[in-house]
Amino acid sequence: MAFEIHYEAVFRDGLAPLLLLTPDLVVVAVNDSYLKTTGWTRADLLGRPIFTAMPRDPHDPDLRGLKALRASLEQVAATGEPSAVALQRHDVEVPGRPGTFEERYWSAVNSPVFDPGGRVHLIIHRAEDVTAFVRHLRRGGQDAASCARAEQGESDPGAFVRARELLAVSERLHHAYTQQGHTMAALREAAEQQRRFVLDASHDLRNPITGLLTKLEVGLSEPDTDLRPILHKALRDAERLKDIVADLLELARLDTTAPTATEPIHLARLVADELERRTLTAAVVTRLDRRAVVNASPIRLARLLGNLIANAERHTTTTIEIVVTADPPEAVLEVIDDGPGIDPADHERVFERLARLDEGRRLDPSGSGLGLPIAREIAQAYGGRLYAADHPTGARFVLRLPLAT
Incomplete structure (x- = not known):
């Protein structure tokens, strides 16, 4: 049964927290899951540069987490390649309690969306709240050094399975899109070359055909004229036509058949x-x-x-x-x-x-x-x-x- 996918609805109601950014890192769309996870509103984010919209984390005065995220997003915009951000701490302000922040840990995957010309048009930012995983490490007896390593992205890779899977799928899609773009460009170039070839070949065929017709018309319209010079010229035009057709046939054979026996x-x-x-x-x-x-x-x-x-x-x-x-x-x-x-x-x-x-x-x-x-x-x-x-x-x-x- 045929059906139509409403992509805006899929994005809005998706389970993963998602932001849609321009290559200049301005937020143009945010889904409900992202707002629920962060406690922010659409008014806080839409139309604003992401790093202006995001509240500063008092736990991270050096902005290490935001710098890592910015580097990842800028890399996607510049190269068109997906990029993952390691586990980072970025505390979130508690809704209704200004100035009060809740300890939160995140990983992220940033993926490009291309325009028909193959340029980066948008960036999908998927945030993964892994605070529960960090807390689980602590309950399991991990020491402070282990948790610090986790915060720097050195935790058990199993924690980031979903992020890695998304990155792998994004990379495959990007590769397929790039290959498709190359194929379409080659097909367009081949079609254009074929069009030019047909036009030029038609022009070259038309010249001797026109000359041949003119000479025959002259011979028919002037019955007392000596036809031998006219026929000689008509013969040269016919031979020229034969040569052009032979060349076109040879090119067709070279294009469509394997080399003959050697x-x-x-x-x-x-x-x-x-x-x-x-x-x-x-x-x-x-x-x-x-x-x-x-x-x-x-x-x-x-x-x-x-x-x-x-x-x-x-x-x-x-x-x-x-x-x-x-x-x-x-x-x-x-x-x-x-x-x-x-x-x-x-x-x-x-x-x-x-x-x-x-x-x-x-x-x-x-x-x-x-x-x-x-x-x-x-x-x-x-x-x-x-x-x-x-x-x-x-x-x-x-x-x-x-x-x-």
């Missing part, structure tokens, strides 16, 4: 095969260590290398350098161009999906900004790293993969 791959041979397959407009210099062998999918690793070479060819001035070395426990592949290079502030940005720097847009207006993100995700799928590194004469991309054993 086999030993000689990086030097992979570079040689890729260079033989491509017709480049720039000179290429290689330094290849044949000891660099890794375990990966040859198709995906060739895709990674091809994306790095295409990026270098787009930005280089005259020469591309490809270096393969063995640097145990890793194999290293570097692709270096002599173009304008990448600002260190953009070293990570170039690996964001669909992110394109101004230089890249100038050199290749039809580029999608997916090549480097795909290359990095392929590297990560096989336990490796791909990053942009500093270089004096251009851009330098470094791939590190575990050496095959």
Whole structure:
């Protein structure tokens, strides 16, 4: 059967003495049990700083008990972590007899309440009257030194079982709340990234589609026009669409599937095969260590290398350098161009999906900004790293993969 919890009523009628404080330690709520235990009234407490509202204890002229309580509350406000206060004596004025105080002993647990942003919004102060326990110690023959130790929080831990249990539950709740906050933040960030990705991908797809439609409309509206140049341009737009769709499908596979079956791959041979397959407009210099062998999918690793070479060819001035070395426990592949290079502030940005720097847009207006993100995700799928590194004469991309054993 469905029911609704009235939290204010639960707080007000709870058996444990409870105060609700702001992080500035101003009392905003007090339950009936607290008023009954202390003899104070709501008018004494509500809207007032707790240490202004609490009467001074003549037994404690140095305010040791209040200082310990203040330190605990301030710790909760500052750190968001629950805090317990050891057994302290704080005498309470007898109702109806001003100036007459009754000997009382207390322990306390202070717990945070967080706002949706994860900041401490309120503090729950639970006071535990343990005067009866101290008196029991005395009746049981404890000497003055033992009672003094009890007053300083060194009594039998069994006396504080309830306080410890409350603190443990509060800590677990705080941990769960923190984890939930991290999870929700990650989900929100993932959703925002997905939204941006879809918008950017739609924009990149729209451009060649618009060009293709325009060319076809021109061809249909002017029947006497030579269609071959129009069809050639339409073909390039269609090929651009095919490339973008292929990149999007590759990213989807990388996001949703485990790495494909691996086999030993000689990086030097992979570079040689890729260079033989491509017709480049720039000179290429290689330094290849044949000891660099890794375990990966040859198709995906060739895709990674091809994306790095295409990026270098787009930005280089005259020469591309490809270096393969063995640097145990890793194999290293570097692709270096002599173009304008990448600002260190953009070293990570170039690996964001669909992110394109101004230089890249100038050199290749039809580029999608997916090549480097795909290359990095392929590297990560096989336990490796791909990053942009500093270089004096251009851009330098470094791939590190575990050496095959």
